[in-house]
Amino acid sequence: MIDKSNGIPMANKTIDFYINGIYIGSAVADQNGVVKLNYTFKKAGNYQIFTKFNEIETQYGSNATNHTQVVKLPTITEIVVEGNKITVILTDEYGNLLKNKEIIFRENGVVNGTGITNINGQVTIYYKDAYKYKIIAIFIGDEKYYGSSDIT
Missing domain, CATH: 2.60.40 (Immunoglobulin-like)
Structure with a gap:
């Protein structure tokens, strides 16, 4: 996460994660603004991943959507x-x-x-x-x- 107004990474901010609209957890950004949440898909298929940063006093909220395809493993x-x-x-x-x-x-x-x-x-x-x-x-x-x- 980067603050667009000054280009500085946003550390210690919480991001919520959703898979196909279902909340799966949250994670906190590190000092570089990187947020990671480990998740294991239960089955193969196409999934929508949605992340959300809620508005706080000094920053507007934001969100992002991505899609991933999980394939079966040999x-x-x-x-x-x-x-x-x-x-x-x-x-x-x-x-x-x-x-x-x-x-x-x-x-x-x-x-x-x-x-x-x-x-x-x-x-x-x-x-x-x-x-x-x-x-x-x-x-x-x-x-x-x-x-x-x-x-x-």
Whole structure:
């Protein structure tokens, strides 16, 4: 934020942020007039970002509108087989572990089970002599992530 009358950054001023008309929080400008607010979109789509500086005694208020498009992130499904244990690790393209995502297990096109990834992005099933079979682990994707799969 810059004071247009003198070109000096406006530090310590509060800016309100809105996404598609819904208030999401506020942030205070640093000594350079820069205002940042971290926000994670829940799903892919087009969003309107609106910022507002409310009028104070010595300065008029102002606002700005911008648009952004959030795209789905690619995922990586990795299978680790140890004896009778099959563990699937689900991450996004940046290596972040994905929790609460459904994984489908198939052998010869037949669903053998499903599981939900834990806080470590993992789900484990037990399958007798798992190393002998071609088992596919599938994450079908959701509003935020593309699907992926891996095979033993």
